[in-house]
Amino acid sequence: MSIRERLSGNEAVATAMKQINPDVVAAFPITPSTEIPQYFSTFVANGAVDTEFVAVESEHSAMSACIGAEAAGARAMTATSANGLSLMWEMIYIASSLRLPIVMSLVNRAVSGPLNIHNDHSDAMGVRDSGWIMLFSENNQEAYDNTLMAHRIAEHKDVQLPLMVCQDGFITSHSIENIELEDDEFVKNFVGTYRPEHYLLNDKEPIAVGPLDLQAYLFEHKAQQADAMRNAKQVILDVSQEFEKLTGRKYGLFEEYKLDDAEIAIVCMNSTAGTTKFVVDSLRAKGIKAGLLKVRVFRPFPGEEITKALSHIKAIAVLDKADSLNGIGGALFEDVTSSMFVQNIHVPTVNYVYGIGGRDTTADQIESVYADLAEIAQTKNVGNPYRYLGLRKGDVK
Amino acid sequence: MSDINVNTPMENLTIGGNIYTSGNARDFKTGDWRSAKPVYISENCKQCGLCFPVCPDNAIPVCKDTLQRTDFNYDYCKGCGVCAKVCPFKAIEMKEEGEE
Amino acid sequence: MADEMKKPYNLKEVVATKPSRFTEGHRMCAGCGAPVVGRMILRALHEEDHAVIANATGCMEVSTFIYPYTAWTDSFIHTAFECAGATCSGAEAAYKSLKKQGKLPQNKNTKFIAFGGDGGTYDIGLQSLSGAMERGHDMTYVCYDNGAYMNTGIQRSSATPKFADTTTTPAGKVVPGKMQSRKDLTEIMVGHHLPYVAQSIAVGNFKDLYEKSEKAIYTQGPTFLNVLAPCPRGWGYPTDALMQINKLAVDTCYWPLYEVVDGVYHITYKPSKKLPIEEFLRPQKRFKHMFAQGNEWMIEEFQKEVDKRWQELLDLEEMTNRVTE
Numbered sequence: 001m002s003i004r005e006r007l008s009g010n011e012a013v014a015t016a017m018k019q020i021n022p023d024v025v026a027a028f029p030i031t032p033s034t035e036i037p038q039y040f041s042t043f044v045a046n047g048a049v050d051t052e053f054v055a056v057e058s059e060h061s062a063m064s065a066c067i068g069a070e071a072a073g074a075r076a077m078t079a080t081s082a083n084g085l086s087l088m089w090e091m092i093y094i095a096s097s098l099r100l101p102i103v104m105s106l107v108n109r110a111v112s113g114p115l116n117i118h119n120d121h122s123d124a125m126g127v128r129d130s131g132w133i134m135l136f137s138e139n140n141q142e143a144y145d146n147t148l149m150a151h152r153i154a155e156h157k158d159v160q161l162p163l164m165v166c167q168d169g170f171i172t173s174h175s176i177e178n179i180e181l182e183d184d185e186f187v188k189n190f191v192g193t194y195r196p197e198h199y200l201l202n203d204k205e206p207i208a209v210g211p212l213d214l215q216a217y218l219f220e221h222k223a224q225q226a227d228a229m230r231n232a233k234q235v236i237l238d239v240s241q242e243f244e245k246l247t248g249r250k251y252g253l254f255e256e257y258k259l260d261d262a263e264i265a266i267v268c269m270n271s272t273a274g275t276t277k278f279v280v281d282s283l284r285a286k287g288i289k290a291g292l293l294k295v296r297v298f299r300p301f302p303g304e305e306i307t308k309a310l311s312h313i314k315a316i317a318v319l320d321k322a323d324s325l326n327g328i329g330g331a332l333f334e335d336v337t338s339s340m341f342v343q344n345i346h347v348p349t350v351n352y353v354y355g356i357g358g359r360d361t362t363a364d365q366i367e368s369v370y371a372d373l374a375e376i377a378q379t380k381n382v383g384n385p386y387r388y389l390g391l392r393k394g395d396v397k
Numbered sequence: 398m399s400d401i402n403v404n405t406p407m408e409n410l411t412i413g414g415n416i417y418t419s420g421n422a423r424d425f426k427t428g429d430w431r432s433a434k435p436v437y438i439s440e441n442c443k444q445c446g447l448c449f450p451v452c453p454d455n456a457i458p459v460c461k462d463t464l465q466r467t468d469f470n471y472d473y474c475k476g477c478g479v480c481a482k483v484c485p486f487k488a489i490e491m492k493e494e495g496e497e
Numbered sequence: 498m499a500d501e502m503k504k505p506y507n508l509k510e511v512v513a514t515k516p517s518r519f520t521e522g523h524r525m526c527a528g529c530g531a532p533v534v535g536r537m538i539l540r541a542l543h544e545e546d547h548a549v550i551a552n553a554t555g556c557m558e559v560s561t562f563i564y565p566y567t568a569w570t571d572s573f574i575h576t577a578f579e580c581a582g583a584t585c586s587g588a589e590a591a592y593k594s595l596k597k598q599g600k601l602p603q604n605k606n607t608k609f610i611a612f613g614g615d616g617g618t619y620d621i622g623l624q625s626l627s628g629a630m631e632r633g634h635d636m637t638y639v640c641y642d643n644g645a646y647m648n649t650g651i652q653r654s655s656a657t658p659k660f661a662d663t664t665t666t667p668a669g670k671v672v673p674g675k676m677q678s679r680k681d682l683t684e685i686m687v688g689h690h691l692p693y694v695a696q697s698i699a700v701g702n703f704k705d706l707y708e709k710s711e712k713a714i715y716t717q718g719p720t721f722l723n724v725l726a727p728c729p730r731g732w733g734y735p736t737d738a739l740m741q742i743n744k745l746a747v748d749t750c751y752w753p754l755y756e757v758v759d760g761v762y763h764i765t766y767k768p769s770k771k772l773p774i775e776e777f778l779r780p781q782k783r784f785k786h787m788f789a790q791g792n793e794w795m796i797e798e799f800q801k802e803v804d805k806r807w808q809e810l811l812d813l814e815e816m817t818n819r820v821t822e
Contacts, residue, residue, distance in 0.1 A: 023594040026587060050598050052590040057628030061583035064576055064625065068587025071574050074594055075585065092477075094576050100415040160412060186560065198417055200572035200588055201595065203547035203605055206419040208567035212559045213414045220407035221414055264676035401565040414564045422522035422561065422568035430527060449512040450703050451740055453532040455521040459513040473521035477528030477729075478737030489735070 002180040002247065009172035012140040012179055013105045013165070014039035016147035018049055019187035020102065022103075023074035023194075026054035026065035028084060031117045032169035033107035036079035059084035063091035063102075069211045073199030074291040075151065077102070081169055082109035082123045089127065091260040095162045096131030096225060098209055101154030102162040104132075105147065108270065108321075109169040110357045118358020119169040121269070124298075124324040125331045131225050133163040133232050138140075140177045142296075143167040145249055148182065151191050152239045153186040158231040166298075168271040170358065182247060190246065229300045236297055253302040254310055255294040258284060262291025264373035265310060267336055268319035269295045272354075272361055279366040290370050295332065303339030312339065314377035316349040317369045319389070323353045329386045348382045354389035365389050427454060431476035434494045437468050442488035448480040503711075508702040515540045515647055516570075521546035523568035525560040525589040528736030530726035530743070531641045532557075532701065535612060537703050538639055538722070539571070541710035547571060547607045549592075551585035553617030554578040556648040556728075557641065579621040582629035582638060585611040589634045608714050609636035615656035619682050630632075630689045635763040636774070637713045640682065641726040651731040655680040659802065660750075660795050661783045663731075668786040673795065678802055686721040687757050693720040698743050705754055712756070727753045733782020744779040750807040755814070762814040772805075774800045 007015065014036050017025065025044075027037035037053075044053040054069075056062045062078050071074040083105060095102050110116040111123050114348065124134060133153060138141040146165040152165040167173055182190070198207050213221055231254065240251040255273070258280050259265060266276050273294035283290040293309055295302075310316055318337070320330025328334070333351035340347060351371055355361045369389060376382055401410060411417065444465050448457055456468050456474040481489040518539040526531050535557065542548055548571035552558040558575045561568040576584045589609045595601045611629075613622050618640040626638055644681040645663050646652040652665040659678045666675035686694045693716040695709040706724065725746055729736045735758040746752040747766055751774060754766040775796055778784040787795040 023598070023600075024587065024590045026590070050594060052594040052597075054586060054590045054632065056583060056586075057624060060580060061586075061625050061628055062507065064580035064583035065587030067576050068551065068574060068584040068589075069591040069594075070587075072588040072591035072595075074591035076591070090577055091580070098414060098576075100416075198415060200549045200574060201547075201592055201601060201607060202572075203602075203607065205417060206570060206572040208416040208419060208548070208562055208569055209413065210574040211414040211562045211564040211567070212414065213564045216403040217414065217564050220405075220410050221412070224409050224412055267598070285409065325412065411565070416562070416565060416567045419567060419572070420520045423520050425522040425566045427522060427524065436667035444509075446509045446512070446702065449508065450537055451533060451699070452801040453525060453527070453529050454523070455517050455519075455532075455536065459572050463678070464509040464513045466734075468691040472522070475527035477739075478735075479528055479533075479739045483740045 002182060004177050005179050005181050007140060007179050008176050009140045009143050009167050009175065010035035010107065012038060012144040013147055014091050014131050014143050015181060017077055018043045019184050020077070020148070020151065021049045021188070022051055022077045022078045024052050024054060024066070024069035025064055025078065026056050026062045026069065027078045027080070028056050028059045028062045030059065030078070030081050030084040032109055032173045033079045033081040033105065035085070035173070036105055037106070059087040060091060063088040063095060066102045067091060067095050067098060067100055071098060071200050073196050073201045075194045077104065079105040079107065081107045082111050085127060086111055092127050092130045092132065094210070097221070099160040099225070099228070100162060101151065103147070103150040103154060104162065104164040106164045106166045107169045107173045110168050116357040117313065119171050119322045120356050120358065124166050125322040125324070126261060128299060130298060130332055131161060131229065133161055133229070135163065135165050136271045136298055137165060137167040137172070137264050138271055138294060139172055140175070141179050143172065144181065145243065145251065148187060148190060149239050149243055151194070153232060153236050156235045159228050159235050161225070161228050166270065171271045184245070188299050220280045233297070233302060245384055251296060253297045253305055254309070255296060257294065258291035259291035259293055259309060261289060261315045263289040264377055265291040265313045265315050266319060266366070266369060267293045267295065267332065269298065269332065270321070272319060272321065275361060275363055276366050279363050279370065282302055282369070283370055284374060288370065288374065298321060301335050301339070303335065304343065306336060307340045307343045307345050308346060311345045313347050315373040316347050317352055317373055318349060319352050319354055321355045323356060348376050348380055350376065350382055350385045350387055352387050352389040356371055359390050361390055416473050426472045428472045431474060431494050433476040433478060434492050435469055435474065435476065435478065435481050436490045436492055438488050439489055440491060441486050442466070443486050445485065447483050447485065448489065451479045453477060453479070504709060506704045506737055508704070511540055511707060514515060515544060518542065519561070520568045520570060522566065523561040524563065525556060528739055529556070530643065530728065530739050533699050533739070534641055534706060534724045534726050537699065538710040541707055541714055542608060547605060549574065549607055549609050551575070551581045551588065551611040553581035553613035553622055555614035555617050557612055557614065559648060578617050579615060580625045581611040581613045581622060584632040585609050585636050585638070586629040586632060589636050589684065610636070610714065611636060611638045612639070613640055614647070615640060615642040615644060616654045619656045619680050620654050622720045627689065630691055630721065634719055635717060636719045637722060639724060641723045643726050643728040643731060643788045645731050647728045649733045656682065658672050659799060660787055661734035662786060663783065673786055673792065677727050680750045681806070683723045690760065691720055692716050692718045692759055693756065696723045696752065697742070697754055698725045698747060698752055700743050700747060709756055731783070734780045738780060743779065745772065748772045749774050749777040749803065751777050753807060753810050755810060761817045764808070764810060764814050774803050
């Protein structure tokens with residue numbers, strides 16, 4: 001039975017962690033994810049969980065300790081944001097290469113510099129090819145549900161990869177919303193017990209983890225990781241389907257919102273999808289065939305499926321909440337357009353970089369994107385594909 | 398694990414480069430690194446034990462029952478000479494590798 | 498320390514009856530000091546106990562675990578250069594958690610030991626080490642100190658002694674080697690108020706090293722061992738001279754042997770005749786320029802520093818024992 005509650009995104013994740021009852025949590029405070037280890041420490045202090053909470057001295061050590069714990073045979077979790085993830089960077093790659101299904105809550109925030117504590121996706125985009133499964137969450141409910149499903153996906157024998165659940169800093173992490181929680185018993189049964197095949201603490205089979213892996217082997221080990229990432233797609237679908245059966249809440253690789261018969265569509269991730277749905281509804285009321293594709297599973301990137309879902313659209317805007325500073329466009333834009341190109345589907349597509357450093361993105365701005373798309377759909381002229389939304393810019397000639 | 402080699406296809410490699418057969422470096426012989434060779438002269442040896450622990454390569458076998466050392470394990474000895482230098486009784490002599 | 502009466506140390510028995518947990522077939526250089534100490538430290542483990550060993554990136558790691566071979570008979574984990582402390586602490590936390598939950602056999606003990614070179618310990622891994630020690634994990638961190646970044650080709654570290662010629666402090670016409678004194682990591686660890694901190698080396702019958710290792714491993718809580726491990730290549734001495742160099746290090750008081758038990762200092766070896774520091778410096782090429790004509794001041798300065806630190810240690814021993822009596 002679901003329980004109706006009102007929780008912030010951080011509380012929702014911390015609640016999921018309490019219900020998962022991981023063996024080890026190692027974390028370091030950083031805005032806006034700080035509340036997660038805070039809430040979790042109270043669970044530890046009050047005996048609500050069996051977890052060893054390791055209050056490390058840095059995020060680098062947070063991930064190192066999670067790696068040590070997970071390799072030892074424990075379920076390990078952590079939470080971080082922005083610069084915390086940057087400091088972890090080295091260990092992020094090591095966690096995935098050691099095939100350790102660590103689960104991390106990433107409360108998205110702009111990476112320095114200059115320093116800014118507010119939301120964008122530059123932290124997540126920096127580790128997008130590090131071998132972690134990346135799930136994005138529109139709201140508190142999705143952050144909670146994604147966390148409940150995380151271990152089932154990450155620990156699956158065909159996967160064995162770490163997983164991060166992303167949500168927007170402050171926008172969802174600090175906003176209290178209605179949420180449906182599952183009861184503790186349900187979570188315990190759904191998540192199940194972690195039984196790794198090989199682990200450091202098994203004295204009957206001592207193992208060695210983290211070799212010097214030279215020219216004859218690293219290539220193959222990396223290809224194994226790539227295989228596992230590809231395998232993750234089906235596992236995510238299977239776990240999501242089971243979750244839907246039990247809770248009634250449906251999840252796929254992405255959500256299609258009024259996309260079936262849409263002529264113009266926006267592709268985006270996390271909380272902006274909420275604003276976009278509101279705009280789609282108001283445009284539909286005016287007879288404009290607007291739609292939305294909200295990416296949930298960013299890694300592995302469901303390129304074929306997204307292409308299929310967008311193939312009938314006349315003009316597409318991909319919204320990136322992180323600028324890639326590469327002269328060509330944002331990461332999501334690159335993934336969507338290259339997926340479509342290799343499948344020979346050519347739809348006029350533009351990129352909007354938006355919301356950097358917590359800049360508000362309003363319904364009016366989203367509506368202006370659809371207006372641009374309507375024009376592109378008609379003229380078939382993309383113009384400048386690399387655009388900004390909500391950026392102050394003078395009329396420089 | 399020792400059946401893993403440079404021809405093993407990726408499907409048969411352990412994930413993450415894990416090794417599940419601890420201590421299998423014994424299958425990797427380092428004796429061919431040697432340019433100088435320690436020769437054990439047992440008649441001079443007083444079994445004082447000073448050479449037992451100084452070998453970086455664990456190449457001086459010590460019998461569990463008699464607590465006495467035996468001849469070198471040349472599969473691993475790299476010929477560093479630390480044992481010979483520490484021996485007070487001239488029971489280890491360093492020779493050029495290949496010399497009899 | 499464990500309660501039961503300890504049998505007196507017997508080198509032959511230890512070596513013969515306790516199988517090596519650090520096997521042959523590793524690829525460290527001929528004459529390297531690190532495997533010698535690493536192996537003896539692990540021999541201090543009780544035979545029935547399992548160990549999880551965390552290793553910082555460095556000579557020891559890259560030579561003992563080259564896929565698909567490992568020279569460790571216990572469980573072993575290497576993650577990166579600067580985080581053996583944190584990695585080990587995570588494994589220890591897992592043990593505590595799983596044991597508490599009844600997910601591991603209750604009658605089996607696992608001990609946690611981290612190894613790092615001086616680069617991975619004095620320098621890049623200091624924060625990770627400090628954090629792990631402060632948090633009170635039940636683990637032993639062992640620094641095998643060879644006084645430079647040997648794995649990458651003899652670059653200076655904060656453990657490199659003053660005036661040493663390294664590839665990043667070359668003895669040149671204007672700058673005669675490293676111009677800074679060595680960091681005293683052992684004292685920094687004493688400052689963490691750990692239950693057991695010790696400095697050791699491989700000398701004689703290895704009694705000092707073995708006993709300190711056993712104390713460190715079987716003292717409840719975070720403990721630290723700093724062990725000098727000469728590097729023939731980096732220090733520039735013949736590969737066979739390991740034990741002679743070690744002896745000179747302690748007889749000149751360059752590397753004092755001592756332990757600090759709950760804050761109380763015990764110097765475990767006081768040379769009956771303290772040798773002049775030249776004896777330790779002369780056989781090593783990294784100090785060769787100090788013996789050139791006109792550079793006598795360098796040796797004098799080095800000697801002064803050694804004397805000063807030795808006196809400090811004697812004072813600390815006197816002071817801490819006085820207080821507790």
